[in-house]
Amino acid sequence: MAKVDKDNANSGVVSKKERIINALVFIGLCLGAVVMVFPLIYMVATSFMTKNQILSGQLSIIPDPWVNGKYAEVLNKANFISGVLNTIKVEIPVLLIGGFTSSLAAFGFAKMRFRAKGALFMGLLATIMIPFAVIMIPQYVMFTKLGWTDSLLPLIVPACFGNVSMIFFLRQNLSSIPNDLMDAAKLDGCGYFRTFAQIFFPLMKGAVGTQLTLWFMGIWNDYLAPVIFLRSEANWTLQVVIRSFNAYYAIQSDYALIMAASVIAMIPTITLFFCFQRVIIESVAISGIK
DSSP states (O other): OHHHHHHHHHHTOOOHHHHHHHHHHHHHHHHHHHHHHHHHHHHHHHTTSOHHHHTTOOOOSSOSSOOOOHHHHHHTOHHHHHHHHHHHHHHHHIIIIIHHHHHHHHHHHHHOOOTTHHHHHHHHHHGGGSOHHHHHHHHHHHHHHHTOTTSSHHHHTGGGGOOHHHHHHHHHHHHTSOTHHHHHHHHTTOOHHHHIIIIIHHHTHHHHHHHHHHHHHHHHTOOHHHHHHOOSGGGOOHHHHHHHHHHHHTTTTOHHHHHHHHHHHHHHHHHHHHHHHHHHHHHHHHHTOO
């Protein structure tokens, strides 16, 4: 009998015990997926429900009857459109300038030689462990003295100096590229910036695009920093606008409108993730993080 099991293992035949284990694991993963996805499905369904159905206390994901006007109502709200535009105003300079400075810093840490490079890099990584709640009050005081509060500058200017997570991932990506390219560029008379721009940056465009996608999602969903630094409704970003919807329309029990606004705000991030999920997973794998 032991010899038969050994022959089955060598021939690649899955035993009955392994099939049962695989089936149980598959069922468990399916149940976990349902638990994770159900709130999203319920949110979309609620955006088409009437007030009476939402407040009935009965759990249902099928609207009866269907209400189709909430999405148009949200898009007709001036403050919602303003929130989207303000978020885009933050996204564009941060992703362009911050992406460039982050990739340049990653190139420096990966390929350039200078004193205390390792210590500086470890110090930079240590800042990831500092939660935003620790530094938000000193930042608020500093930006108030600069006269930047109630404007988008506190959300734009610091991020333009780079993103630590992006620097780390790009450095890991550059570490897999042979240093011989750096030596060849020196022999051809290329300076550091030309070497970065013409040789290494084209090789890391996929990783840069992946990190910019993740950074876009983070900025788009950011709530804490905007709610601290922005007071005027005209400067509110998208997540702060949705918070105001929740505060105002919840009193009127208009939860369908709140859910419709949340679904619209969620569409760009979900679309980006599904479009680039393979590249994102590959980038994380290349970085060595598991």
